[in-house]
Amino acid sequence: MNLYGYRELEQDLDHIKSLRTPMSELGTMGCSVLGRKIPYIRIGKGPIQLHVNAGMHANEWLNVPCLMYFVKSYMAALEEQQDWQGCLSDGWAEQVTLWVVPMLNPDGIELVLNGANAHPFSTELLEMNGGNPDFSGWKANIRGIDLNDQFPAHFYEEAKRRSVTCPGPRDYGGEHPLTEPESRALAEWTMDKKFDMIIALHSQGEEIYWNYRDYEPAFSEAWAQQLAAATGYAPVKLTESDAGYKDWFIQEYGRPGFTVETGLGTNPLPVHQYIPIAAEVERLMVSAIRLLLR
Template identity: 45%
Template sequence: MEVRVREGDSYAYYGRLFMVPLELIIDSNEKVNPSNLKTGTKIMIPGYVSVPYTIKEEDTLWKISKAKNLSIDAIMILNQMQNPNQVVPGETLYLPERISQHHVSLKLPYGSKILTKQIKALKKFYPFINVDTIGTSVLGNHIQEIRIGKGLKKVHMNASFHANEWITSMILMSLVNQYLVSLTNRSQLAGINSINLYNETELSIVPMVNPDGVDLVLNGPPTGSRQEVLKINEGSGEFVHWKANIRGVDLNNQFPANWEIEQERKAPKSPAPRDYPGSSSLSEPEAKAMADLIKNNQFDRILAFHTQGEEFYWGYEGFEPPESEFLAREFERVSGYKAIQNVDSHAGFKDWYIQEYKRPGFTLELGRGINPLPLSQIHDILKRVEGIFLASLYL
């Protein structure tokens, strides 16, 4: 929500007036010097929207503020009013409305266009977040990253490495949205003050690593790639079991952690709906974008959201540090998911991260059933994975 600075206003006053943490207001207005607020400057108040209200004959500003549980000055600053008696029946007044519920839809299949719209909405409602494009997919779709917080601890999470696991993007975005609502409402998450998490931890999220693959599963092949994709899929127009990117490369078999072993033993030796590790490691733009993101940042831990199995993997070839086991036990406790240290698998994102950086990495297998998991499971999954999300930030 946008307001204009009046003479004598300060960020601290806005924080008290709208009951939003001061640091969120400062971070929402990075280009404005808080010690030199000039009259008329546009300021963003995070976690609010302005809602039109038609003034009734019997209305006064005091009556409206009492009915809507709003400060009179909050209404005046939003409408640039000089006089509280400046209320004219029939005219439109704008009222500040706090956002108290998250806006991620949990009812519709979650493709890249919906994700893009929701990221844009989050940036508008919560301008203290940072949104960047870390790369593009084979078809030129943006692979976007969201950053929240400014702490020394750095945590990365991602979803939808695999196309038919698009429900993971919906879950991760829902968790992020709950976090943002909690921040601007000064509320707690599972007994934790969310603003403390914001100040202590910087969270990086890539909610959809494989946008082309997700859209293929949900919408069928794009016009320009139709024949190539149908050939990879052996002529079938059914893509519900497709895991790969649009070129038929499994992005979670693309990383240089014993990639040669996976190349040798994986059955597909050419592009396929799943399991083909590519002609070389990091051959695909989506995998390279993720590798570059990790190389350019000093993340303390990473979590990759997959489905299904209600378990998670936390080791790789003995490269994992002692901290990994501590985190794994806590994740197991708060979620009920089974912690598994090692599996006979290589070339995954988590494998490569642990091997290269000797830091905690986790592959979370959410839910149980046949991919893609039905949306009927989403609320149960959210309840169980929320504890992992929070523990990864505060521990």
């Protein structure tokens, strides 16, 4: 697989449109700082609502094609009426509505993949990156705000803990929660959909974070163990970590939420990890749907 940016995602979405998969929908749940549409994919029409997102951190872009691999496999099975993973015989699409946001941070991902040459914010970006023209390690959105430090779950405690005081490549959550269009769109969309479970794909470490300050349901650890069994990852109980999307979701709704750290190594993960991670993400999502159908 080659590099996968916004153009490649648009090509995949065009392919999905051509499938005419029943019980599916493509749409836009918001826009980035630079006006790029943030697409969503809905699969199914059931009362149980499951959400998964990827590409929140720019240098974790490899999760985007890995998630899309699962999406395309599932949608192709529905279109062709094939009982892939038991999706037809178990009635997944009739019972579960899956909402997928494959790339939350398109501006940041394009920066990581293409650099700041000829970029409208090139001067500011170089300054935020310490004069370094290599943006491969950039996590934040195009304004230098870390989107997964933007959510109103003990936000100011997390900001004090990180002690990063200005925009840059990573770990600066902004002056206040939800100042960025990408994080704000995700929060508003979540409040509208009221998901029963969320999964946020990140990298790296092959770990599954399942708790938040004891707001999580009593069964969250057991569910994390099931997801871990499906992927080979380790379930981990986190402390002293706040302001993430999963944290906010658990705090607000008391429902199961999971941050899943795919792969091993240094971000951006090497492209050769695409095949194993795509397989792990597929097993993760199949396991998540089956947990919700119990």
